[in-house]
Amino acid sequence: MDKNNNFQDCLTALKSQDNLRCISSDKSEYTLDLSTNDYLGLSSDVRLYDSFFKEQEHCRFPFSASSSRLLLKNATGHHKLELLLASSYNAEACLVFNSGYQCNMGVISALASGNDLILADKFVHASCIDGALLSKAKLMRYQHLNYEHLEQLLLRYRGDYENVYIITESVFSMDGDVADLERLVRLKQTYKAFLYVDEAHAVGVRGRNGLGCLEASDLIHQVDFIVGAFGKALASVGGFIICSALMKLFLVNHARSFMYSTALPPINIAWTHFVVERLPDFRTRRLTLEKTCLEFSKRLGVHTQSNIIPYIVGSNSDAISLSNNLKKQGFNVLPIRTPTVPKNTARLRFSLTADHRLKSLIPMIDILKDYEDNMVK
Numbered sequence: 001m002d003k004n005n006n007f008q009d010c011l012t013a014l015k016s017q018d019n020l021r022c023i024s025s026d027k028s029e030y031t032l033d034l035s036t037n038d039y040l041g042l043s044s045d046v047r048l049y050d051s052f053f054k055e056q057e058h059c060r061f062p063f064s065a066s067s068s069r070l071l072l073k074n075a076t077g078h079h080k081l082e083l084l085l086a087s088s089y090n091a092e093a094c095l096v097f098n099s100g101y102q103c104n105m106g107v108i109s110a111l112a113s114g115n116d117l118i119l120a121d122k123f124v125h126a127s128c129i130d131g132a133l134l135s136k137a138k139l140m141r142y143q144h145l146n147y148e149h150l151e152q153l154l155l156r157y158r159g160d161y162e163n164v165y166i167i168t169e170s171v172f173s174m175d176g177d178v179a180d181l182e183r184l185v186r187l188k189q190t191y192k193a194f195l196y197v198d199e200a201h202a203v204g205v206r207g208r209n210g211l212g213c214l215e216a217s218d219l220i221h222q223v224d225f226i227v228g229a230f231g232k233a234l235a236s237v238g239g240f241i242i243c244s245a246l247m248k249l250f251l252v253n254h255a256r257s258f259m260y261s262t263a264l265p266p267i268n269i270a271w272t273h274f275v276v277e278r279l280p281d282f283r284t285r286r287l288t289l290e291k292t293c294l295e296f297s298k299r300l301g302v303h304t305q306s307n308i309i310p311y312i313v314g315s316n317s318d319a320i321s322l323s324n325n326l327k328k329q330g331f332n333v334l335p336i337r338t339p340t341v342p343k344n345t346a347r348l349r350f351s352l353t354a355d356h357r358l359k360s361l362i363p364m365i366d367i368l369k370d371y372e373d374n375m376v377k
């Protein structure tokens with residue numbers, strides 16, 4: 001069989017499993033978008049944009065950096081953003097990457113070497129796994145949020161490796177459940193491991209100043225690497241890592257996704273700086289979001305630990321048909337399918353934002369209640 005036939009077979013197999021992904025060209029207007037990561041509603045805040053452009057009126061930031069950070073002649077904006085983030089976290093250093101994906105992939109592949117072990121939560125983001133696979137380190141995955149399992153692996157294998165990296169998300173992107181960061185810090189200390197926490201879905205949303213779950217639990221300084229993403233609650237683009245000054249210099253010299261890619265456009269960097277500076281001011285939005293999540297999950301009868309709320313449906317095809325049904329009625333909710341999530345746990349992933357109001361969510365809850373009643377019958 002020639003290669004083309006193999007590619008076609010792969011696509012046919014995906015289609016038969018209701019798992020063929022396509023880029024949407026759907027132009028329909030939704031009443032409510034429940035699939036966005038714009039958790040604070042900043043990306044549609046016209047007043048915020050206006051005040052940004054007013055402030056930058058005379059700056060005329062370029063739309064391209066035109067070279068990688070290492071070759072960039074005027075990287076003042078990038079540098080200023082890193083200083084701002086490092087000082088917000090009261091940390092030694094910060095390094096900005098072009099995306100959260102490039103950050104995890106570049107950092108993990110640079111850090112871990114052939115004598116090292118990576119212990120990653122089973123549900124960490126693909127970018128962490130890709131970084132681990134690119135490194136020469138041994139990768140083992142502990143069961144999702146199962147710290148007994150993690151400790152068994154540490155007990156058994158810690159002695160065989162030079163460095164051990166424990167990798168977790170704080171708020172998990174698919175289920176919205178939250179890691180026990182205190183416990184992870186204790187394990188890291190006991191077994192002399194590095195702790196790497198991806199806060200992509202918590203930055204902006206959690207913590208008094210919007211720095212994430214580690215800020216909320218006063219653990220920022222107990223963790224070796226903190227990763228955040230600008231493309232979610234911060235309504236921008238890019239990723240960053242908070243680390244020691246030594247590690248920053250190491251990454252500048254070894255993280256290939258940093259070294260060999262054109263830096264983010266200065267206009268984006270200026271916008272990100274503008275938003276990060278205001279993070280503490282978005283407290284009311286954070287509180288509104290928290291309140292809406294509690295009310296929504298109570299009404300729907302599901303448990304939630306964050307503003308990402310999974311609604312388990314079962315098969316891929318059922319999740320797709322429920323999502324299509326909701327879409328027809330004006331609610332954009334994406335189905336999350338196997339193999340992204342375990343078999344028979346295909347789900348709808350509700351992603352609530354500070355702009356959502358319970359009143360407008362109630363008609364959707366009613367549709368879901370009807371769906372449940374019909375399933376029982």
Ligand SMILES: Cc1ncc(COP(=O)(O)O)c(C=O)c1O
Nearest residue numbers: 099100101125173200229231238
């Ligand atoms: C936990 C987590 N980390 C990293 C990323 C990648 O971030 P970005 O979209 O900026 O590449 C994502 C994106 O979905 C994510 O969910």
